[in-house]
Amino acid sequence: MTSTTLTTGKQEILPPPTERYTVLGWIRKNLFGSWFDGILTIVGLAFIIYAGVGSLRWAFTSARWSVITDNFALFMKGQYPLEQVWRLWVGLYLLAFVVGLLWGVFVRQRSFTAWVLLGAPVLFALIVLIIGGSGGWLSLLLVDVLAVAGWALARWQPQRTRRAAITLLILYFPLLILIIRGFGAEGFLSLVPTNLWGGLLLSLLIAVVGIVFSFPFGVLLALGRQSQLRAVKTLCVIYIEFIRGVPLITLLFMGQVMLPFFLPSNVVIDRVIRAMVAVILFAAAYLAENVRGGLQAIPKGQYEAADAIGLNGFQKMTYIILPQALRAVIPVLVGQFIGLFKDTSLVALVGLLDLLGIARGVLANPNYIGRQIEVYVFVALVYWVFSYSMSYGSRRLEVALGVGER
Amino acid sequence: MAQRTTEQHAVPFWRDERYLQLLGQLAVVLAVAALFYYLINNLIHGLAAQGIQLGFRFLRLTAGFDIGESLIEYSRSDTVLRALYVGFLNTLLVAFLGIIFATILGIVVGVARLSKNWLINKIAAVYVEFLRNIPLLVFLFFVYTVIFLKLPRTDNALSISFLKIYFSNRGIFIPWGIPGETFGSWLVILLVGLILAIVVGLILYRQGQRTGRMPLIGFWAPLTFVVVGLIGWIALPSAPLIKDVPVLQGRNFVGGRGFSPEFGAMLFSLAVYTSAFIAEIVRAGILAVSKGQREAATALGLSPFLTLRLVIFPQALRVIVPPLTSQYLNLTKNSSLAVAVGYPDVFAVANTILNQTGRAVEMIGITMIVYLTFSLLTSLFMNWYNARIRLVER
Numbered sequence: 001m002t003s004t005t006l007t008t009g010k011q012e013i014l015p016p017p018t019e020r021y022t023v024l025g026w027i028r029k030n031l032f033g034s035w036f037d038g039i040l041t042i043v044g045l046a047f048i049i050y051a052g053v054g055s056l057r058w059a060f061t062s063a064r065w066s067v068i069t070d071n072f073a074l075f076m077k078g079q080y081p082l083e084q085v086w087r088l089w090v091g092l093y094l095l096a097f098v099v100g101l102l103w104g105v106f107v108r109q110r111s112f113t114a115w116v117l118l119g120a121p122v123l124f125a126l127i128v129l130i131i132g133g134s135g136g137w138l139s140l141l142l143v144d145v146l147a148v149a150g151w152a153l154a155r156w157q158p159q160r161t162r163r164a165a166i167t168l169l170i171l172y173f174p175l176l177i178l179i180i181r182g183f184g185a186e187g188f189l190s191l192v193p194t195n196l197w198g199g200l201l202l203s204l205l206i207a208v209v210g211i212v213f214s215f216p217f218g219v220l221l222a223l224g225r226q227s228q229l230r231a232v233k234t235l236c237v238i239y240i241e242f243i244r245g246v247p248l249i250t251l252l253f254m255g256q257v258m259l260p261f262f263l264p265s266n267v268v269i270d271r272v273i274r275a276m277v278a279v280i281l282f283a284a285a286y287l288a289e290n291v292r293g294g295l296q297a298i299p300k301g302q303y304e305a306a307d308a309i310g311l312n313g314f315q316k317m318t319y320i321i322l323p324q325a326l327r328a329v330i331p332v333l334v335g336q337f338i339g340l341f342k343d344t345s346l347v348a349l350v351g352l353l354d355l356l357g358i359a360r361g362v363l364a365n366p367n368y369i370g371r372q373i374e375v376y377v378f379v380a381l382v383y384w385v386f387s388y389s390m391s392y393g394s395r396r397l398e399v400a401l402g403v404g405e406r
Numbered sequence: 407m408a409q410r411t412t413e414q415h416a417v418p419f420w421r422d423e424r425y426l427q428l429l430g431q432l433a434v435v436l437a438v439a440a441l442f443y444y445l446i447n448n449l450i451h452g453l454a455a456q457g458i459q460l461g462f463r464f465l466r467l468t469a470g471f472d473i474g475e476s477l478i479e480y481s482r483s484d485t486v487l488r489a490l491y492v493g494f495l496n497t498l499l500v501a502f503l504g505i506i507f508a509t510i511l512g513i514v515v516g517v518a519r520l521s522k523n524w525l526i527n528k529i530a531a532v533y534v535e536f537l538r539n540i541p542l543l544v545f546l547f548f549v550y551t552v553i554f555l556k557l558p559r560t561d562n563a564l565s566i567s568f569l570k571i572y573f574s575n576r577g578i579f580i581p582w583g584i585p586g587e588t589f590g591s592w593l594v595i596l597l598v599g600l601i602l603a604i605v606v607g608l609i610l611y612r613q614g615q616r617t618g619r620m621p622l623i624g625f626w627a628p629l630t631f632v633v634v635g636l637i638g639w640i641a642l643p644s645a646p647l648i649k650d651v652p653v654l655q656g657r658n659f660v661g662g663r664g665f666s667p668e669f670g671a672m673l674f675s676l677a678v679y680t681s682a683f684i685a686e687i688v689r690a691g692i693l694a695v696s697k698g699q700r701e702a703a704t705a706l707g708l709s710p711f712l713t714l715r716l717v718i719f720p721q722a723l724r725v726i727v728p729p730l731t732s733q734y735l736n737l738t739k740n741s742s743l744a745v746a747v748g749y750p751d752v753f754a755v756a757n758t759i760l761n762q763t764g765r766a767v768e769m770i771g772i773t774m775i776v777y778l779t780f781s782l783l784t785s786l787f788m789n790w791y792n793a794r795i796r797l798v799e800r
Contacts, residue, residue, distance in 0.1 A: 030524035037523045044525045231431035235438060245781035246774045247739040249753065257766040261452045262445040338539070345541035349746055356544060376548040380540045387539035 067371040078198015100147035101165040104154020194272035198353035207341040210279040218287030243285035251278040275347045294325035334394035473750045493755030501738040507677035512684025537682035550671035550747045582663035583647030592646035599634030603627045668749035691726035735784045
C-alpha cells in the first residue's frame with residue numbers, strides 16, 4: 001500500500017526543469033557572456049591552437065623518440081639485471097592479484113576507476129605492440145588477467161577471501177622487498193644489491209618505503225605532540241619543527257655525507273638505504289602533523305567516553321581515537337604520499353639513479369646529445385601519470401568516505 | 407580518578423599515575439640522551455680517526471673559489487664567511503622575487519580557475535593540474551636546459567627593443583641605473599617622502615575613524631611618496647641615477663644589469679611551480695566565502711568591485727594567508743634546489759665549501775640553521791597574523 005502511494009507521489013512531483021542549451025546557446029553563455037569574456041575566449045583559443053599545433057608538430061616530426069624506446073628498460077628498472085627482471089614482474093602480478101582481491105571484497109562493484117586501472121596495462125601493451133617490443137605485451141596483459149582473477153575469486157568466496165586479502169596486503173610489502181632484493185649469493189632469488197636498483201623502480205620503492213616506515217613513527221610523534229607529558233611533548237615538537245624547517249635536500253646530504261660519521265666505523269650502510277632513512281625521517285615529521293590534524297578533529301566526548309567505559313590509555317588510543325583520526329586523514333595522507341613520490345626525485349642530486357638520475361645519465365651519453373626535451377617530457381609524463389592518478393583516486397576516496405566536508 | 411583520591415595510600419607508587427608519568431618522561435629523555443650520546447661519541451671518534459677537528463675557525467680562512475654572481479663585492483681571496491654571505495643574499499634574492507611573481511601569477515590563475523568562461527577555466531585547470539603533479543626538480547631541469555640554455559647566442563639575442571631587454575644563452579640583460587653624484591641626497595629625500603607618506607596615512611586613518619568614511623589610504627599615502635621622490639629627482643642639479651643600457655661588446659653584453667641563465671631558470675621555475683599551488687589556495691579561499699555574503703553585498707547595493715574589495719576579499723584573506731605563508735616557506739626551502747643548476751645560493755656555496763674543506767658537519771649545520779631561521783620567522787609572523795585576525799573576529 002505504502003509503496004503504491006510512494007510511486008504515485010513520485011510521479012506527481014516533477015523534478016524542476018533542467019536548463020537545456022543548444023550548442024550555440026551553450027557557447028554563447030559559457031564563452032561569450034560579455035565582451036570581455038569574448039576577448040578572453042579568443043585569446044585563449046589562439047593560445048591553445050598555437051601551443052597545441054606547435055607541440056603536436058614537434059612530437060610527430062622533429063622529436064626523436066628513439067632515446068626513450070632504446071633506453072626504456074633503463075628508465076623503468078635502472079641497472080637491475082635483465083635475467084632477474086621476472087622478479088619485478090612477479091611483484092607486479094602479486095600486486096595486481098592483491099588489488100583484485102581487495103576490490104572484490106571491499107569495493108565489489110565495477111566502477112569507472114576499475115576500468116581505468118584495467119585499461120592502463122592494455123594501453124601500455126598496445127603501445128609496446130605498435131613500437132614493436134618483444135613479448136612485453138603478453139606480460140602486461142597477464143597483469144589484467146590476474147587482477148580479474150583476484151576479483152572473481154573474492155566475489156565467488158567473499159567470506160573466505162576477506163581474511164586472506166588483508167593478510168596478503170600486510171605481507172605484500174615485506175614479500176616484495178624479499179623478491180626484489182633476494183638472498184644468498186647465487187641460485188634461486190640471488191641477491192641483487194641496492195646499487196643496481198634504479199629508474200622508476202627505485203623512485204617507487206623509496207616512496208613506498210618512506211610512507212610505510214614513516215607511518216608508525218609519524219603516528220607516535222603525533223601522539224607525543226598531543227601528550228600531557230611535558231618532556232615527551234617538547235621532544236616531539238622540537239623534532240617536528242626542526243625537520244619541517246629544513247629542506248629535504250639538506251637531510252639527503254646529511255644522510256650521504258654525515259651519517260657515516262655518526263655510526264661506528266665498522267658499520268657500512270649503502271647509499272640507497274641512507275637516502276631511504278633521510279626520506280623516512282623527513283616524511284615522519286609531515287605525517288605527524290597530518291595525523292595531529294585528525295586527532296584534533298576527534299571530539300572530546302570520544303576521549304571521555306573511552307575513559308568512562310574504563311579503557312586504559314593504550315586501549316583508548318588503539319580502539320577509539322586512532323581509527324577515527326586516521327580515517328579522517330586518509331585523503332591528506334594520499335596527498336602526502338604524492339608529495340613524497342615527487343620528492344624522491346631529489347635523490348638524483350646525491351647521485352642515486354632514480355628515474356630522474358637515469359634520465360640525466362642517458363642525457364650524458366654522447367649518443368643522445370641534445371635530446372633534453374624528449375627525455376624530460378617523458379620523465380615529467382611518468383611522474384604526472386602516477387601523481388595524477390593517485391590524486392584522482394584520493395578524491396574519489398574522499399567522496400566515498402565523506403570526509404571532505406570537514 | 408575517584409579511587410585514587412579516596413584510597414591514596416593504598417595505591418603503591420608503581421601504579422600511581424603521577425609517578426608513572428614522571429618515570430615515563432624520565433625514561434624517554436634518558437633514551438634520547440643516550441642515543442645522542444652514542445651518535446656524538448661516534449662522530450668525535452670517527453672525526454678524530456680521520457684527523458678532522460670540529461670548529462668554525464675555518465670560516466675566517468680564504469675561500470679560494472669564485473662565485474658566478476653576487477650582490478656584493480666578492481673575490482676568491484675573500485673569507486669563507488663572506489662567500490656564505492654571498493650565497494645567503496642570493497637565496498634571499500631568488501626567494502624574494504620568486505614570492506612576488508608566484509603570488510601575482512597564482513592570483514591570476516586562481517581567479518581564472520573560478521572564471522565563468524569555460525575555456526579560461528579549463529586552461530587554468532590544466533595549468534594547475536599539470537604543475538602540481540610533476541616534481542619541481544624535473545621542471546627546473548626542463549626549464550634550465552630546454553628554455554634558458556637554448557636561448558640564442560648573444561650576437562643574435564632575442565630582444566624587446568624599445569625596452570632594451572635582451573634574452574640570450576649568456577643570461578638576461580636589462581637596463582639599470584648607476585648611482586650618480588646626487589644619489590645620496592636623493593635617498594635622504596626618499597626617506598623624507600616615506601615619513602611624509604606614513605604621516606599622511608595616519609592622518610587619513612584618524613579622519614576615517616572619526617567620520618566613519620575611510621578614505622583611500624592605499625592610494626594617497628603611496629602617491630605622497632612618489633610625488634616627493636619625483637620632486638627630488640627634478641630639483642636635484644643632476645639626475646641621481648644614470649641610465650645604463652646593456653650593449654653588445656664582443657661576445658657578451660656590457661652595462662645594464664645581467665641575470666645568469668641559472669638565476670633565470672631558478673626564478674622562473676620557482677615562481678611558476680609555486681603559482682600553481684597558490685592558485686589552488688586562492689580559489690579555495692574565495693570559494694570559502696559563503697554565497698550569501700556576496701548576495702547580501704549585492705542586496706546592499708555595493709558595486710561588484712566594492713563587493714570584492716570590502717566583502718569577499720577580507721574574508722577570503724583569512725582563509726588564504728596561513729597556507730599562503732607555508733607556500734612562501736616552501737618556495738624558500740625549494741630554492742635550495744639551485745645546487746642542481748649551479749645557481750650559487752647558500753646551499754650551493756656551502757656544498758662547494760664542504761667539498762673543498764671537508765667540513766661536512768659544520769656546513770650542513772650552518773645551512774640547516776639558515777633555513778630554520780627562515781621557517782621560525784615565518785611561524786612568528788603566522789602567530790602574529792593569527793592573533794590579529796582573531797582580534798578582528800572579536
